[in-house]
Amino acid sequence: MDIRPAATLVLTRNTSEGLEVLLLQRTWDAVFLPGYFVFPGGAVDAQEPHGREHALGPGDAEISQIMSVDEGGADYMLAAVRECFEEAGILVAVDKQGNPVSGDHSVHGDRESVFRGELSLADVCRKHGLSIPLDRLAYLSHWITPPGPPRRFDTRFFVTTAPEGQLASHDGVETIDHVWIRPEDALEHHRSGRRLLGLPTIRTLRVLSDFGTTDALMRYAHANPPEPYPSKPWPALKNGRPVTLDPGSPAYDEATKLDPEGEGLTQAEVVPGDPVEVAAGVIRLTAPNPGMMTGPGTNTYLLGHERFTVIDPGPANETHIERILEVTGGVIDQVLVTHTHQDHSPAVAALKKRTGCRVFGWPAPEGASQDQTFRADDEPEHGDLIVTEAGILRVLHTPGHASNHLCYLLTDQALLFSGDHIMQGSTVVINPPDGDMKAYIESLYDLLAESIHFIAPAHGFVMGQPEAVIDFLITHRLSREHKVARALEALTPVDLKTLTAMAYDDVPAAIHGLAARSALAHLLKLEAEHRAFRKDDLWHISPDR
Template identity: 75%
Template sequence: MDIRPAATLVLTKDTAEGPKILLLQRTWDAVFMPGYFVFPGGSVDDQEKNGRAHTIGQADTEISQTMAMDEGGADYMLAAVRECFEEAGILLAVDEKGAALTQDHPIHSDREALFKGELTLAELCHRYNLTIPLDRLGYLGHWVTPPGPPRRFDTRFFIAVAPEGQRASHDGNETIDHVWLSPAEALEDHRSGRRLLGLPTIGTLRILAEFGTTEALMRYVHANPPEPYPNKPWPAVKKDRTTMLEPGAPAYDEAVKLDPEGAGSTHADIVPGKPVEVAAGVIRLTAPNPGMMTGPGTNTYVLGHKRFTVLDPGPDDATHIERILELTGGAIDQVVVTHTHQDHSPATVALKARTGCRVYGQPAPEGPAQDQTFSPDVEPVNGDLIVTEAGTLKALYTPGHASNHLCYLLLEQELLFS
């Protein structure tokens, strides 16, 4: 499946209640994310490059460098501006005197023609002697749709302050509603089920929620462009042969992290019994219990250097238990459990008997899938801290997969064990 280049423009404005952002609701007939509330945006067209002649501010070379591209960064910005005008009725442009456009500017009568492809943004700029101030856009983020959905996009996110003299209006075709909300309001609407939001939208709103004014927000965005997103295949080993992982593949991020030089030294699949150091002082050891619910097997994590913490010791499997003891030399001070399904916690009993370790986790609820042998010494609650040689684990109460489920965040390395 081809991954389409796309661009999104986040419009923000100051209000008495703080900054608000514009969200549009996609039509329920859309193939991709029907009914979701999104920022204005869409695919980058071949004609975008014609608009470069009508821009002011940074040149394409400088923009592309910021976006970690060889060239064409300005085309993403122009696509974001065009899509915003088509979908939301707001055009980020200035007239021959450098003034922002107002609602009574005649270009608004050509909005539908632009939407239908009868006119291009470059032609409209030429007709009305307009320029697009690309320096007013900040580069906010880069998201690539993971494998699975019917369409995939390689999307650059931009942000700009909405011109005061124009009113937002959804197009009635691709978008059926619009709303100005504070980032906190939008996130709460999503949590309560009032609005559908996609992961890129949620991630962007969380960034925006940190700022009290558009000035502070734009200053931050201009000074802190996002890290480059890996966009090329990466080598890894699969069944003793080198294979190339595409961005978005399950093993891609790990291969890039563990093998930044692209030497092909990591594995494309998880091999039970083979320890993999995924971070400093953090080893993943996969149990030999493959299945529909466990994939290649349950992941056990061994944290430490000389004294060890074992996170999710796995099933009561003698081979796996001996492998844990071999890796740690039996120097296990703690066992930490996320939840008590039969594939995650039963090995705790054997490790406790062999090492005398302290056990952390929530007791098992009723049910045949639960490990009733699990007996914790400490029952962590949300926010509790557990010190390990690899860093401090913060307990996060996350019921759902199981009613007693905890995630653990390794604070110093920003690793989440989920």
């Protein structure tokens, strides 16, 4: 699938309540992000370079250098201006006297022609004697759509102050509503399920929420363009042969972290029993228990140099236990577990018997999936610090997948051992009653407040861009919650099976039984928020929602 270049323009304005931004709601018939609130933007088209002759401010070479592209940086900016005019009816342009375009300027009569592609931005500028002040735009962020969606974009985000006197209006075709809103309010609406927001929108709003005025925001954006991150194919090894990893592939972040020079020395596969040093003093050793729920197997992490701390020793598999003892030389001071599911903690007993190590974790809740043999010497509280040879670990209680789930943050390296709270390549099962969707999403939000550079999950490769990873998980869950709520509203009162069929109509019917557990978790969250209630075996929408 081709990744199309695209541009977005964040319009801001000052109000008595603080800084506001313009969001447009995409039509529900859209192929990409239906019903989502977004900033004006779209694909860069072939006519964009013609607009350069009508641009004021820095030239293409200077803009391209700021954006870390070989050429065409100005074309992204011009596309952002054009798309904003098409979608929101606001044109960032000045006349021959340098005055901003007003709300009653004749150029607004050409909005439909630009939208239909009959006129380019250059045509409009030539016709009305206008120029595009690119120096009034600042480069804010860069986002590449990860693999999976029906369309992928390489999008550059720009920010500007909205010109006074022009009124925003959605186009009624691609967008069906618009709102000026404070960034922090938009984020709260997303968290409460009132508005659908995509990952780049969330990340951008989070940045904007730190500023009270447009002047402060623009000063920051001009002085702090985003740093480039690896976005080109990366060499690696698989089955002993050279391969090339594309951005977004499972092993990509780990390969760029462990092999920053691109020498092609890292493995693009997780091999059970093979030790991999994923950080200073941190070795990953994967158990031989691959499967649908465990991916390539459960990752055990060994922290230290001479005396070791073990995180998630895994299942009671003799081969894996012996491998842990071999790699550590049997010198294990302590064992930490993230939670007590059967693929994470059963090996604790054998290691305790063989090494006399101290065991950290929380007791197992009731349930067949829980390791009832687990016994802890210490039950660390949220925020507690645990000393290891690799550095200090901070304990983070992260319920949701399991009520006793803990993550461990290696503070010096900003490396999060996420257990099953965050998995690489798949979403986490939330299975009531011990699984709690409300607690899961809230603890994901809590992780956004932590300083994290990389995530070391219990299944899969090391992940970079943790904020994007966490935002994706939150957005995925809230998007599904929105479908569950819409289905409940349409069918109320309704039984779980019927609701699941409608809310999960995009997944095979064969797995609707599993989907029903997730649907129940969403309904219980809605019930806890007084947005739904259950009577007998039927679910109802709350009248006072």
